Amino acid sequence: MSEYNFAYLDEQTKRMIRRAILKGLAVPGYQVPFASREMPMPYGWGTGGVQVSAATLTPDDTFKVIDQGADDTTNAVSIRKFFENTAGVVTTEETEKATVIQTRHRIPEAELTEDQILVYQVPIPEPLRFLEPRETETRKMHALEEYGLMHVKLYEDISQHGAISTSYAYPVKVSGRYVMDPSPIPKFDNPKLEMDAIQLFGAGREQRIYAVPPHTKVVSLDFEDYPFEATKADHPCDLCGAEDSYLDEVIMDDAGNRMFVCSDTDYCRSRRAAGHEGRLAKEDAA
Amino acid sequence: MTPLLSVQNIRKTYGTRIGCTGVSFDLYPGEVMGIVGESGSGKSTLLNCLAGHLEPDGGRVVFDTRTDGPVDTVTMSEPERRMLGRTDWAFVHQHARDGLRMSVSAGGNIGERLMAVGDRHYGDIRDKAIDWLGRVEIEANRVDDRPTAFSGGMQQRLQIARNLVTGPRLVFMDEPTGGLDVSVQARLLDLLRGLVREMGLSAIIVTHDLAVVRLLADRLMVMKDGHVAESGLTDQVLDDPQHAYTQLLVSSVLQV
Ligand SMILES: Nc1ncnc2c1ncn2[C@@H]1O[C@H](COP(=O)(O)OP(=O)(O)OP(=O)(O)O)[C@@H](O)[C@H]1O
Numbered sequence: 001m002s003e004y005n006f007a008y009l010d011e012q013t014k015r016m017i018r019r020a021i022l023k024g025l026a027v028p029g030y031q032v033p034f035a036s037r038e039m040p041m042p043y044g045w046g047t048g049g050v051q052v053s054a055a056t057l058t059p060d061d062t063f064k065v066i067d068q069g070a071d072d073t074t075n076a077v078s079i080r081k082f083f084e085n086t087a088g089v090v091t092t093e094e095t096e097k098a099t100v101i102q103t104r105h106r107i108p109e110a111e112l113t114e115d116q117i118l119v120y121q122v123p124i125p126e127p128l129r130f131l132e133p134r135e136t137e138t139r140k141m142h143a144l145e146e147y148g149l150m151h152v153k154l155y156e157d158i159s160q161h162g163a164i165s166t167s168y169a170y171p172v173k174v175s176g177r178y179v180m181d182p183s184p185i186p187k188f189d190n191p192k193l194e195m196d197a198i199q200l201f202g203a204g205r206e207q208r209i210y211a212v213p214p215h216t217k218v219v220s221l222d223f224e225d226y227p228f229e230a231t232k233a234d235h236p237c238d239l240c241g242a243e244d245s246y247l248d249e250v251i252m253d254d255a256g257n258r259m260f261v262c263s264d265t266d267y268c269r270s271r272r273a274a275g276h277e278g279r280l281a282k283e284d285a286a
Numbered sequence: 287m288t289p290l291l292s293v294q295n296i297r298k299t300y301g302t303r304i305g306c307t308g309v310s311f312d313l314y315p316g317e318v319m320g321i322v323g324e325s326g327s328g329k330s331t332l333l334n335c336l337a338g339h340l341e342p343d344g345g346r347v348v349f350d351t352r353t354d355g356p357v358d359t360v361t362m363s364e365p366e367r368r369m370l371g372r373t374d375w376a377f378v379h380q381h382a383r384d385g386l387r388m389s390v391s392a393g394g395n396i397g398e399r400l401m402a403v404g405d406r407h408y409g410d411i412r413d414k415a416i417d418w419l420g421r422v423e424i425e426a427n428r429v430d431d432r433p434t435a436f437s438g439g440m441q442q443r444l445q446i447a448r449n450l451v452t453g454p455r456l457v458f459m460d461e462p463t464g465g466l467d468v469s470v471q472a473r474l475l476d477l478l479r480g481l482v483r484e485m486g487l488s489a490i491i492v493t494h495d496l497a498v499v500r501l502l503a504d505r506l507m508v509m510k511d512g513h514v515a516e517s518g519l520t521d522q523v524l525d526d527p528q529h530a531y532t533q534l535l536v537s538s539v540l541q542v
């Protein structure tokens with residue numbers, strides 16, 4: 001581990017990233033360009049988030065990594081190992097114990113506090129991209145607050161599907177100013193974007209960092225007659241019985257039996273440890 | 287009466303080549319002006335300078351705004367100019383695909399300007415889109431189709447609907463009937479004439495088509511080598527053309 005600088009990146013690079021982070025916090029939702037570095041992992045594996053985490057971590061931090069809510073996927077494990085090796089920080093799977101949490105596609109169920117930082121991996125930072133591919137034009141649209149196009153996307157959704165079908169990366173307006181892609185979290189998580197913790201977003205390939213400071217107003221875009229809804233599967237968790245958590249659907253056998261389980265594995269585990277039981281809790285233990 | 291648009295000594299050069307120069311005219315509310323001239327005479331350059339798509343090298347384009355009265359749009363801030371571009375102004379391109387979002391449904395195309403100025407009621411937006419489809423003679427059941435599924439004439443009519451839905455006061459058109467079949471042109475022209483009259487639109491129309499000029503334009507401006515060669519009431523210019531190009535234009539049509 002001594003062959004690396006703390007958290008892999010050199011201090012110069014970390015300072016550059018921190019400046020981008022601070023600028024992002026000063027202008028909530030604004031995409032700050034930064035000089036993304038080559039990381040020893042491919043794009044799409046969270047290189048943006050990893051660089052933000054590297055610039056954020058201190059030796060005293062406790063680090064947690066989740067991928068779609070789970071701590072044990074290949075992606076989460078490899079990023080956790082990466083920082084164990086390069087920064088020597090303590091890692092944890094417990095949301096409450098972590099001071100820095102890097103995430104892909106979820107916000108933890110447990111309410112985060114002012115002492116925590118949530119770092120998102122972002123594949124495509126530009127919410128206007130799919131309708132306006134020209135970067136010069138989208139920049140201008142942000143600068144001039146011309147966001148009609150975002151509603152065109154939602155209009156298309158309703159006209160094709162009878163409802164706003166966008167269920168991931170649901171666009172939000174931050175602090176009454178910038179429209180932002182919250183990364184591919186389910187829209188169920190959108191209301192949680194107004195939180196006590198600092199939220200940092202890193203896009204490696206696209207070289208953008210943006211941020212939502214604590215207690216910032218974050219509004220999900222919608223229509224008066226099609227208001228935003230934070231939906232989830234209408235089910236309790238089959239393992240811990242939670243009614244308020246985002247669920248993954250798991251196919252159990254060829255006969256089409258399914259179960260619904262918390263996507264946040266730590267949340268589910270801690271509830272079961274506290275004695276909560278879902279419909280299939282006994283079978284799972286067996 | 288205050289002109290809706292007062293163009294004063296507009297000049298635009300591309301390096302050493304003249305795009306257009308020394309162009310001045312006033313357009314009054316409800317007036318339609320045609321611009322004709324041979325290829326390369328500077329018609330599109332002028333139109334784009336007037337509509338704020340190109341920055342002129344000299345001159346003023348004074349528009350009588352709703353809130354602040356006459357304002358030079360060349361020197362106004364870009365946000366203000368872009369706001370005009372999606373409220374009081376409209377621009378109809380020769381090629382519909384330059385003026386439409388080809389990956390968005392007809393309804394979304396028409397609704398875009400409404401949403402851009404703050405409409406947030408899906409049902410209302412859709413109703414207005416369907417109403418406008420009807421006004422440009424496209425059936426309501428095509429509202430969810432993309433323009434890629436439309437004929438050239440339908441695309442052009444959709445582009446017009448998309449532009450007029452916010453009730454602009456000034457419409458710029460660059461060869462709106464160009465590239466369409468003759469029969470399709472005639473229908474589009476009829477439609478345009480109806481809309482211009484009904485909405486009391488002011489318009490500046492660049493065209494090669496004398497039928498467009500005769501049917502729509504109150505006044506005519508003839509351009510040659512970036513300059514205004516002659517201008518006046520349409521009938522006067524066409525009945526007694528002074529300039530060689532105009533004479534050719536009139537005689538070539540008469541021969542047909
Ligand atoms: N982007 C450009 N760069 C350099 N020169 C240009 C450019 N656009 C136009 N020009 C030149 O400016 C002059 C006027 O061109 P413009 O396109 O305005 O003519 P036009 O009257 O619209 O012609 P057309 O009838 O063929 O559309 C021409 O000499 C043209 O070559």
Ligand SMILES: [Mg+2]
Nearest residue numbers: 329330331460
């Ligand atoms: Mg032209």
